[in-house]
Amino acid sequence: MPDQTPGSRLGKLLQTQSPVFFLLLLAFCLTIVGAAWYEVNTRIDREYRIERDAVYLEGSNLARSFEDHIQRSLREVDDTLLSIKFSYEALNHLSQQRVDPEIASYMQKRRSLLLERVFLLDVDGNVL
Helix, strand or coil: CCCCCHHHHHHHHHHHCCHHHHHHHHHHHHHHHHHHHHHHHHHHHHHHHHHHHHHHHHHHHHHHHHHHHHHHHHHHHHHHHHHHHHHHHHHCCCCCCCCCHHHHHHHHHHHHHHHHCCCCECCCCCEC
């Protein structure tokens, strides 16, 4: 009884056909494998670039927010020190010549800004 396994049929087919058929089949298989490798490498490169850009953007945002935080902190420290100086000069009844008018006007503006910048917002962000 002849062996009818799929592998033997392929071997028999390859033996009966010319070597050109075998070379074409081999070239086709290598082309498919090469195309698959090319696609995989292209996707890996694209995902790497996307991830690298995302990391760069996230780092930039983090640095920017840290810079804003530091600037805000320094501004608050400066305002606090100016307020302490103004309060010291005003509460200790120093003469008006010794109270710096520039600091006094700045503190008046700063106090009004603090009071004016308090808003009540609804869920949509509208000012109530």
